[in-house]
Amino acid sequence: MADVSIFADESGEQGFQSKYYALTLVFHDQSDPVIPVFAAYEQLLRNAGLPDIPMHASPLLNGHDAYQHLGISQRKRLPTYFLSMLFKLPAQYVTLIYRKADYATLEQLGTRIKRDIVNIVFDHLALFQSFDAIKVYYDGGQSLVTQAIHGAVEYALSKKAIVYRRGSPTDYRLAQIADLICTIELTALKYENHEQTATDERFFGPLGNFRKNFLKKVRKHQLTAR
Secondary structure (H helix, E strand, O other): OOEEEEEEEEEOOOOOOOOEEEEEEEEEEOOOOOHHHHHHHHHHHHHHOOOOOOOOHHHHHHOOHHHOOOOHHHHHHHHHHHHHHHHHOOEEEEEEEEEHHHOOOHHHHHHHHHHHHHHHHHHOHHHHHOOOEEEEEEOOOOHHHHHHHHHHHHHHOOHHHEEEEEOOOOOOHHHHHHHHHHHHHHHHHHHHOOOOOHHHHHHHOOHHHHHHHHHHHHHOOEOOOO
C-alpha cells in the first residue's frame, strides 16, 4: 500500500486577539524513509551538546517552557540544526495565512480555509489519488482547523481512503516541522509588512539574514502548483 501523511499545525488563536491566522500542511509519502534523517539530526544535537527538545517555535523564540533554561545563543542554534534535517527530508508543504479582520466570524474564516485546502487537493488531485490512504495528523487543538481539514479532504477525496490520527508534535517530527514552517512563513509576512517584533529581530536578525538563513531554506520544500 502507498500512503501519504498530512501533518497540520496552526499559528494564532481561534479568537480575534491576534492579527493573523496561519495553517501549515506538511505532506510526506510514507514509502520515503525518514527515520535515518531523524537519527542523524539527533546525533547532531548530541555532538553539539544541545538538548533534543520537541520543536515548538513560540516557546523557543521566547525562552519559555522546555527552553527556559537555555540561553539565546543555544536557542538560536536549535532551528539551524532542525532546518538542516528538513533539507534532507522527502517532505513538502503549503502554508495558508489569513488576516482575521477580513472575516466577520470564525465560521467565515473556517469556510475560506476549507475552500483553500480543497483547491490545493484539486491542484494535485492525480498525486493524492495515487495513494491508497490519506493519513491526516493533527493534535486537535483547534476545532476550526479540525473541521476545515476534515471537510476539505472528505469533499475532495474518497472518505474510505482517509484516516485521522492525533498528531502531537511531541510524538512526531513531521508535526514539529509543520510547527516551525508555520512560524517562519508567518514571520516572513510580518517582516514584509514591517510588523516584526523585537523578539523576531533578536532571534532572526534583519530581513536579509532572515531570508538567507531561514526563509529560503524552508521554501525549497514548498508544494508547487501543477
